[in-house]
Amino acid sequence: MKHIILIGDGMGDTPVPALGNKTPLEAACKPTVDRLCALAEPLLVRTVPPGYPPGSDVANLSLLGYEPDKCYTGRAPLEAASMGIAIPADGAAFRCNLVTVEYGPDDQLTMIDYSAGHISTAEAAELIAAIQDACGTARLQLHAGVSYRHLLMHHGAVPQGLRTVPPHDWMDKDVTEFYQQQLAAEHLAKLLRCARAVLAEHPVNQQRIAAGKKPANGIWLWGEGGRPQMETLQTRWCLTGSLISAVDLLKGIGVCAGLEVVQVPGATGYLDTNYQGKADAALKALETQDFVVVHIEAPDEAGHQGSPKDKVQAIEDFDSKIVAPIAAEMNRRGGPYRLVVAMDHYTPIARRTHEDWPVPIFIYDSRGTGKQSGLSYTEANIKGVAELLDSGAVFFARLVQQERRHG
Template sequence: MKYVVILGDGMADYPMPELDNKTPLQYAKKPTIDMLASKGTVGLVRTVPEGIAPGSDAANLSVMGYNPKVYYTGRSPLEAVSMGLELSPTDVALRCNLVHLSEDESEYSDRTMIDYSSDEISTAESKVLIEAVNDALKTETINFHPGISYRHCMVWSNGRTELGCTPPHDISDKKITDYLPKEDSGMLLDLMKKSYEILKDHPVNQARKARGLRTANSIWLWGEGKKPALSSFQEKYHKTGAMISAVDLLKGIGICARLDSIDVEGVTGNIDTNFIGKANAAIKALEDGKDFVYVHVEAPDECGHRHEIQNKVKSIELLDSQIVKPILEGIRKFEYRVLVLPDHPTPLRLRTHTSEPVPFIIYDSTNEIQSPAKSYDEFEAKKSDVFVEDGYRLMDLFINGSL
């Protein structure tokens, strides 16, 4: 038996007037996913436990079968692992976004979060900027490490957690005054303020401005935590596996669970990603002997954060036509199970994550059923009597057929 998880990050949503009062999942043309729903088990799962912020970190840990209340230590250490950074038990890693803040205000704290990704700044440009920040601000205990696009990492030796940091994608178009770090020493805020002076007139940003692009004029620190100690996925479920994702967070979860992290050329974490490449990589991994693959697609989440209504619909349609359909065709020679779901909702009208239960499908090629679900969406799933309260137990249902 082969096992495939296909996760559309943040694709659950609320009805939108622009979509005939349907959700993107209801509105999207997704015949292959709907077919799976008609022949599989459809239900709801609570991926984000009460008391934990609805982030992709905790939610994907749940989907992978790891209880966030036991294993979750913060987002950034998972990304740091993916970047190849060695964290000691006392190191604290923080996500370091390159953001674009408004520029008219005299005080840093009065600025507005215009763009948490600085117009999806290129990796080459951002590397130069992060290196400039590191050259100016590194100390014996603070170091900055370049990542991909706007996503980078700061490591604080012997640092502290519970710093009162806010994800920048949660405050798009909001004044940052009430969302600045709340740690006692003010060190993080001081670093962010100094970064603005370093970056605002940097040659890379001057060139971006000349091209009509938003500048990356500040760092934004958040997602603090220490390296988690996940048990091996193979030890838990007796399956060999691989993770396929464009983003460091999911790669880091996979690496911590001792799954192979498969890089796919042309993946971006957005709607222009290489959907077909991910499908082909999943098929090859299974053909090469892996029992399990986890295919993560970031695009619906990014579209939700940016209030890109049609692009969110399109991202779901592309997931259906260029990932789900090719994978099913490519693994017909095997007996297989497929799990399709989001990790959390990212409602377009809120532009941030929420913690409501999300719809899922489990399809078993050896045990097709006549499902009452007419399609795969939030409202069809709510009609089901299948509800998994503890999200980390969904993997038991998927792998073993029971909770």
């Protein structure tokens, strides 16, 4: 039996006036997803436990059967695992976004764009290298990642009382309170001010401004934590397999879960990602493995950008370029498989941030066994008929049809 989880990050939404008061899932043309959903068992899954922020880190850990209260230490440590970077035993990893901000008097700051206009990986690598050369110290080292997503390794204890927030939750909002908390720590203040000066003069930003693009004129630290402690899926569930994603967070979860992390050239985490490469990689892995996860980031990014058009396109691409070719080839091969279409959390366009609501998913079984919804895949349809599962661990046990081996 093959097990396949296909994740459209942040697909869930609320009715959008620009879409005729439909959600993007309702407005999108997604024939394969809808056909499979009609033949599948619908479920609502609580991927974000009470008291946890509704981040992709917590939610995707849940979708892989983990219980965040037993393994979660922060977002950045998972990304560090993906990049093969050791976290100091006495320190922490921070996510370091390249961002577009508006600087005001007296260290006032407004978050304009958490992604610096979805800066390219090549441009970002130049900027992070320049900041590290000019501003890095024995205590603070920067490491380049993908697009706007990077890491800061912090040696020694993190300043007490420091509160960090995800920049994608604060688009077009005043973030002065959080910025000044970081400036209160002398070593972080030196880094932030040094980075600002480097970015202001760098040719990459001058070229972006000349081209009408947003400059990466600041860095933003958040998601900090120490080394995570996770059992592998082989230990927990006797499963081995692969994970395919463009973003280091998901790759890090895969590394910690003991999955093979497949690197796909041209995977960007946005609308221009290499969908065919991801689908091909998943199908190749399924020739020899029994478990594959494919993660698509684009719907979430479109939600954060507040773009109904882009979110509908992202969902339609997910259907036609990921779900359809994978399902068609698995049917051609003829062996039994169970396929999940899921989101990790909602990212409503009206809010431009995540919500912790239970997410609608379905489990399709190629053998035709189990419940069949008879419905297309939308938030309202699944809510109307689905059983609510209180945790990702309960969902994962349902998927693999076995009891949890470890708590």
